[in-house]
Amino acid sequence: MGAYIVRRLLQSVIVVIGVTLVSFLALQAGGDPTYLFVSERASLEEIEAARQALGFDRPLHVQYLSFVGDLTRGDFGQSLSYRQPAMEIVLEALPATIELTLFAMICALLLAIPLGVLAAINRGTAWDGSITTMSMLGQSIPSFWMGIMMILFFGLYIRLFPISGHVPFLAPLMAGDFGTAFANLPRTIYHLVLPGIAVGTYSLARNTRLVRSSLLEVLEQDYVRTARSKGLPEMRVLVHHALRNAWLPVVTIIGLEFGFLLGGVVVVETVFSYPGIGRLLFAAINQRDIPLVQAGVILLAGIFTLLNLVVDLVYVRLDPRVKLAGGRG
Amino acid sequence: MKLSTPTACAAVAGLLGAVVLTGCTERSEDTIVVGLSADITTFEPGMISSRDNANIARHIFASLFTLTADGEHVPELAHTLEISDDGTAYVYTLSEGLTCHDGESLTAEDVAYTFNRIADPANRFTGNTPGFVFTSIGFESAEALDDLRVQINIAQKNPIAFGLMTEVYIHCKDAYEAMSLDDAASNPIGSGAYRLASWTRGSEVVLEKVRDLGNFQRVVWRIIPEASTRTAELIAGNVDIITNVVPEQIETIDGSGRAHVQVVRGTRRMYLGFNLSDEHARMPGGDAIQDPAVRRALQYAVDVPTICRQLLSGECERATGLVNPPNDNPNLTPYPYDAELAERLLDEAGWPRGDDGMRFAIRMQAGQGRYVNDVNVVLAIRQYLQDVGLDIDLELMEWASVYTPLLRERSMGPLFFLGTGGGLWSPIYDMTDMAQVGSGTNYTHWSDPRWFDRWPELVNVGSPEEQRSIINEMLQVFYDDGPWLHLYFQPDFYGVSSRVSWEARRDEHVEVFEAALK
Numbered sequence: 001m002g003a004y005i006v007r008r009l010l011q012s013v014i015v016v017i018g019v020t021l022v023s024f025l026a027l028q029a030g031g032d033p034t035y036l037f038v039s040e041r042a043s044l045e046e047i048e049a050a051r052q053a054l055g056f057d058r059p060l061h062v063q064y065l066s067f068v069g070d071l072t073r074g075d076f077g078q079s080l081s082y083r084q085p086a087m088e089i090v091l092e093a094l095p096a097t098i099e100l101t102l103f104a105m106i107c108a109l110l111l112a113i114p115l116g117v118l119a120a121i122n123r124g125t126a127w128d129g130s131i132t133t134m135s136m137l138g139q140s141i142p143s144f145w146m147g148i149m150m151i152l153f154f155g156l157y158i159r160l161f162p163i164s165g166h167v168p169f170l171a172p173l174m175a176g177d178f179g180t181a182f183a184n185l186p187r188t189i190y191h192l193v194l195p196g197i198a199v200g201t202y203s204l205a206r207n208t209r210l211v212r213s214s215l216l217e218v219l220e221q222d223y224v225r226t227a228r229s230k231g232l233p234e235m236r237v238l239v240h241h242a243l244r245n246a247w248l249p250v251v252t253i254i255g256l257e258f259g260f261l262l263g264g265v266v267v268v269e270t271v272f273s274y275p276g277i278g279r280l281l282f283a284a285i286n287q288r289d290i291p292l293v294q295a296g297v298i299l300l301a302g303i304f305t306l307l308n309l310v311v312d313l314v315y316v317r318l319d320p321r322v323k324l325a326g327g328r329g
Numbered sequence: 330m331k332l333s334t335p336t337a338c339a340a341v342a343g344l345l346g347a348v349v350l351t352g353c354t355e356r357s358e359d360t361i362v363v364g365l366s367a368d369i370t371t372f373e374p375g376m377i378s379s380r381d382n383a384n385i386a387r388h389i390f391a392s393l394f395t396l397t398a399d400g401e402h403v404p405e406l407a408h409t410l411e412i413s414d415d416g417t418a419y420v421y422t423l424s425e426g427l428t429c430h431d432g433e434s435l436t437a438e439d440v441a442y443t444f445n446r447i448a449d450p451a452n453r454f455t456g457n458t459p460g461f462v463f464t465s466i467g468f469e470s471a472e473a474l475d476d477l478r479v480q481i482n483i484a485q486k487n488p489i490a491f492g493l494m495t496e497v498y499i500h501c502k503d504a505y506e507a508m509s510l511d512d513a514a515s516n517p518i519g520s521g522a523y524r525l526a527s528w529t530r531g532s533e534v535v536l537e538k539v540r541d542l543g544n545f546q547r548v549v550w551r552i553i554p555e556a557s558t559r560t561a562e563l564i565a566g567n568v569d570i571i572t573n574v575v576p577e578q579i580e581t582i583d584g585s586g587r588a589h590v591q592v593v594r595g596t597r598r599m600y601l602g603f604n605l606s607d608e609h610a611r612m613p614g615g616d617a618i619q620d621p622a623v624r625r626a627l628q629y630a631v632d633v634p635t636i637c638r639q640l641l642s643g644e645c646e647r648a649t650g651l652v653n654p655p656n657d658n659p660n661l662t663p664y665p666y667d668a669e670l671a672e673r674l675l676d677e678a679g680w681p682r683g684d685d686g687m688r689f690a691i692r693m694q695a696g697q698g699r700y701v702n703d704v705n706v707v708l709a710i711r712q713y714l715q716d717v718g719l720d721i722d723l724e725l726m727e728w729a730s731v732y733t734p735l736l737r738e739r740s741m742g743p744l745f746f747l748g749t750g751g752g753l754w755s756p757i758y759d760m761t762d763m764a765q766v767g768s769g770t771n772y773t774h775w776s777d778p779r780w781f782d783r784w785p786e787l788v789n790v791g792s793p794e795e796q797r798s799i800i801n802e803m804l805q806v807f808y809d810d811g812p813w814l815h816l817y818f819q820p821d822f823y824g825v826s827s828r829v830s831w832e833a834r835r836d837e838h839v840e841v842f843e844a845a846l847k
Contacts, residue, residue, distance in 0.1 A: 032734055035729075035733045035734060035736075035737055037378070037455050038378070038455055038460050044737065044769055045464075046460050046461070046464055046769075047737055047769075050455040050460065053453040053455055054455070081370040081371070082370050082371060082514065082515075082530075083370075083371055083373060083376060083510060083511065083514045084511050084514055084515065085511070089530065092530060093530065093531065148557055148558075151557070151558060151561050152561065155561055155565060156561045156564060156565050159565065162567070163558060163561045163562050163565055163567065164551075164553055164558050164562060165532065165533075165551070166529075166532060168529075270554055270555055271555050271558060272558065273532070273551070273552060273553040273554065273555065273558055275529060275530065275531035275532035275552075276531075279531055279554075280530075280531055283368050283531070283554075286729065287370075288729075288730075
């Protein structure tokens with residue numbers, strides 16, 4: 001297994017470098033970023049001076065190779081707009097996004113599993129129909145629209161939850177300031193409710209359908225029939241025999257979904273003025289702050305590939321039939 | 330222990346209730362909250378370039394003189410200014426007893442340090458001060474004459490140097506010498522009425538009062554990029570002032586009973602430019618607009634007041650030139666909308682309608698998403714021009730990456746839509762867009778000697794009356810034969826809570842020194 005992990009980690013490095021190249025080229029394709037860093041009244045000479053100061057006067061391949069060279073020394077470069085180490089800024093924004101993503105995912109899972117089970121064991125009934133319809137709706141509604149609707153209803157009309165903002169929990173926790181972290185916790189959750197729902201609705205809908213279909217498939221297997229014919233109570237059949245096997249596809253999706261949500265919260269973070277990594281990267285892309293975008297992309301790509309690896313390893317633990325390629329399982 | 334369903338539901342509801350109750354906090358009466366649309370990136374005085382960023386910095390850093398809402402420069406850190414006879418040395422005398430936020434005395438040496446530090450190429454600053462102010466005034470050096478007197482040296486006499494110098498944020502030498510550039514960007518040690526208490530990137534900036542200027546102890550600047558979210562926060566009472574209200578939400582805010590919208594005629598001059606470069610003269614329609622008679626005819630073709638009323642949510646008076654009222658030429662009256670006259674003048678200029686009903690084809694370029702309702706305004710202008718027989722090939726472009734590079738190269742057009750920032754404190758400041766034929770802001774390549782040959786005279790003239798007379802003559806030329814199809818001064822929309830009294834300024838400066846609770 002050790003060799004497998006090392007090989008996968010090496011592959012991850014190649015993936016991350018590929019991602020940085022693609023994002024670098026995509027940002028460069030948008031034109032010369034210098035214009036965004038100078039006064040609107042700046043003359044051509046002033047623009048040229050700024051171009052040199054920012055390093056955009058060098059050929060593209062020199063800019064990129066210099067960036068990769070710095071990367072190997074652990075230097076992610078300076079943000080052009082903040083004038084501070086790019087990775088430091090990204091890491092500063094990451095805890096807020098992890099809070100949002102975890103909150104959304106936990107809420108989605110806590111609801112998706114019982115709803116999926118309920119729909120599966122009541123297949124073809126009104127329960128099943130309602131849950132399936134709601135799931136389809138949940139997958140169809142754009143998150144930004146849902147966010148705005150929730151702001152209007154819960155934030156403005158009944159004034160139950162805050163419209164925007166964020167109160168940090170993870171950041172003080174990681175800094176060892178447990179007092180502040182736990183004092184903040186209720187307000188953190190309070191601020192997470194609306195964006196969490198906006199982010200988590202799609203995940204809830206998809207996981208509900210996944211649990212339902214996976215469980216339906218398992219319920220028709222021979223070993224479930226055998227368990228029933230042995231006279232086991234239905235609940236025991238469901239929990240110990242069916243659900244355990246229905247987990248496999250769900251676990252795969254959950255792992256990947258965390259990464260998906262992490263990178264996909266841009267719109268919701270913007271609507272709710274939530275200071276996370278999505279909004280930071282969105283602003284950085286608009287500002288063509290290439291080092292900042294690269295640092296964010298590397299971090300997200302790294303987390304995503306790592307999650308992939310973790311999912312594969314968990315899969316092996318859950319299903320003894322699965323063997324790792326090249327490993328001994 | 331097993332929980333029954335009702336007990337579990339009650340527990341969840343209780344928890345939710347506790348979260349809601351704990352989360353709700355009362356607004357403090359000594360705090361004012363401003364909602365901005367754009368994120369801020371730095372507190373480094375040499376790097377600040379956006380208006381939102383400058384608005385916050387203005388509360389942290391003081392200037393030698395400051396600009397009032399009426400466009401008047403009044404003393405701030407300095408109380409007097411003497412200018413040498415040749416106009417190249419500005420000697421400011423500072424008030425006594427000034428300090429920076431860390432308690433360090435603020436002397437002439439600190440002011441000189443501020444200017445020299447921002448200009449130092451080793452720091453590679455690219456903000457508004459080094460990138461525009463210093464190059465415009467030809468800054469050369471600054472030196473302390475004694476504890477209270479500082480001399481700023483510029484290359485040559487410049488009638489707007491004094492006004493531009495008020496945009497330099499003064500900071501203290503010892504504090505900034507002890508800081509790295511990274512530290513200076515996020516931990517400003519200013520000289521203004523408020524100090525930075527906290528900055529949560531992408532979320533909010535909190536300032537605390539240190540000098541007795543301003544009615545609120547704390548100012549919170551919240552970054553709320555989404556317009557509808559800003560409006561919701563204002564109506565919900567969580568924010569006192571918001572910037573950049575979109576016109577479609579004015580009715581909602583005014584109808585809420587909790588806030589209202591203040592509309593001010595901004596200083597940004599919106600116009601349709603005629604690119605008169607040789608390169609554009611060879612393009613279709615480019616030859617036609619070389620003729621001042623054609624340009625003048627087209628002034629009558631666009632109904633600007635209707636555009637304002639229908640697309641910008643208010644009445645406006647059409648601009649007569651590039652200078653903001655009240656500094657404009659009072660003898661000029663805005664061109665009226667008269668499509669028939671426009672058609673007749675185009676006929677007389679030698680561009681009659683052809684068999685297809687069109688006079689000439691021409692390309693029109695515009696960026697989108699930069700100005701208030703810009704796309705609809707551009708579409709309306711195209712329609713008006715088509716109505717008098719121009720076959721307009723409209724190209725709407727993404728602002729930052731596509732239109733801005735064209736702008737900097739002065740190669741958009743032959744027709745192009747643009748708005749450029751202006752001011753209230755000097756007509757010459759507004760006119761400097763066209764200081765030279767080759768100026769970076771003369772996007773039109775206009776080269777009329779009746780305008781450009783007057784500049785040396787304008788700069789060196791003795792009395793204000795003579796200067797005013799020259800300005801009026803130049804503005805008359807610009808009105809008659811200039812390279813702009815005059816549109817309007819862009820209105821700015823601010824949402825203001827009923828809780829506070831605050832007046833929006835025309836120059837896009839958001840200052841809360843005079844804001845107060847009602």
